[in-house]
Amino acid sequence: MDDRQISTRQQIEAMVDNQWQRLARAGTWFSGQERVEIAKVAREAQSHDESGLYVLTEVATEAAKKIATEAHTIDQQWVEECGERGLALLPMVELTAIIAQLSAIDTYYVGVGVTPRNLPEPQPGEPSQEEVKGAKLMRGWLPTRGVAGAPNCFSGVAAEADALHEIHGALYLSMPEMMDMNITKGLHRSQIELLAARTSNYNDCFY
Amino acid sequence: MAHSSMLRASCEANQIQLDVSVVIDPTQSCGVTHYRELLTFTDNLLVGDSEALNGAREQLRAVVGDEGVIRAAGAVGTFQMMNRALDTLGAQLGKELNPELRLLADKLNMTPPAHWV
Numbered sequence: 495m496d497d498r499q500i501s502t503r504q505q506i507e508a509m510v511d512n513q514w515q516r517l518a519r520a521g522t523w524f525s526g527q528e529r530v531e532i533a534k535v536a537r538e539a540q541s542h543d544e545s546g547l548y549v550l551t552e553v554a555t556e557a558a559k560k561i562a563t564e565a566h567t568i569d570q571q572w573v574e575e576c577g578e579r580g581l582a583l584l585p586m587v588e589l590t591a592i593i594a595q596l597s598a599i600d601t602y603y604v605g606v607g608v609t610p611r612n613l614p615e616p617q618p619g620e621p622s623q624e625e626v627k628g629a630k631l632m633r634g635w636l637p638t639r640g641v642a643g644a645p646n647c648f649s650g651v652a653a654e655a656d657a658l659h660e661i662h663g664a665l666y667l668s669m670p671e672m673m674d675m676n677i678t679k680g681l682h683r684s685q686i687e688l689l690a691a692r693t694s695n696y697n698d699c700f701y
Numbered sequence: 702m703a704h705s706s707m708l709r710a711s712c713e714a715n716q717i718q719l720d721v722s723v724v725i726d727p728t729q730s731c732g733v734t735h736y737r738e739l740l741t742f743t744d745n746l747l748v749g750d751s752e753a754l755n756g757a758r759e760q761l762r763a764v765v766g767d768e769g770v771i772r773a774a775g776a777v778g779t780f781q782m783m784n785r786a787l788d789t790l791g792a793q794l795g796k797e798l799n800p801e802l803r804l805l806a807d808k809l810n811m812t813p814p815a816h817w818v
Contacts, residue, residue: 506771590786594786602778633793643792644783666776689739693743696747
């Protein structure tokens with residue numbers, strides 16, 4: 495293994511260290527205990543090995559399972575019904591982000607042949623409830639800053655938007671790198687996009 | 702869909718032959734280097750067959766090296782994340798589906814979500 499390979503693995507490990515610490519701490523709308531619990535529900539749903547012993551609300555548990563295993567079936571009515579049952583839109587952004595980010599990291603580890611990390615021990619603390627100025631519904635079902643799309647999908651919760659960009663850059667391409675159709679980062683851009691397109695097709699994701 | 706567009710754009714920019722239907726039918730061929738090993742790795746990773754994945758990983762490693770395997774796993778992981786994010790967000794890419802994307806969707810046998818039509 496050459497220096498660059500070690501460096502890539504180290505960069506990814508540093509990113510995961512960061513994300514694991516963040517997962518354990520209180521977030522914007524959920525406590526550390528709830529955040530780790532959301533991750534646990536998502537993992538168990540994906541592995542079809544559910545303990546059923548969850549401290550989350552029923553609606554948050556159901557939402558975590560659905561986003562983890564059948565996100566392609568989600569529609570606006572379901573998002574609104576979650577809201578009526580107590581899972582408001584901004585907490586829904588954070589819950590989605592936790593599951594989506596965990597899915598990226600776990601898939602990476604399985605892909606390289608390494609057992610995914612155990613979930614972290616929750617840390618004490620209260621959610622910040624910090625609202626993002628200007629976040630509102632703009633051609634999407636969840637609040638975003640600006641018109642809803644891939645780069646700003648979690649922009650309704652600032653910390654989750656930052657995390658998405660860190661993971662995206664470490665595992666795939668940074669936003670500036672996205673502009674380069676000829677970039678080679680271990681693989682050529684055409685190879686990377688073939689993987690991306692096939693994954694989206696498998697997940698039945700139209701985007 | 703968006704990344705089938707990106708796949709097409711990256712192939713066009715590099716004069717690589719591509720029939721995008723390889724995305725839905727991996728038995729098709731395309732000009733992307735080592736496409737067969739990449740697709741086999743992706744499918745086995747997503748399906749979760751660990752024995753088949755071990756074999757696919759070694760076949761991929763033989764042609765793209767350790768760094769390529771790391772990047773392949775990272776790319777699949779990233780789209781596990783983005784697919785869940787965008788499906789829950791319900792974003793519309795524009796007020797209506799543009800004709801180019803509609804043609805691509807037809808080619809990929811994909812039906813636009815109801816809120817895009």
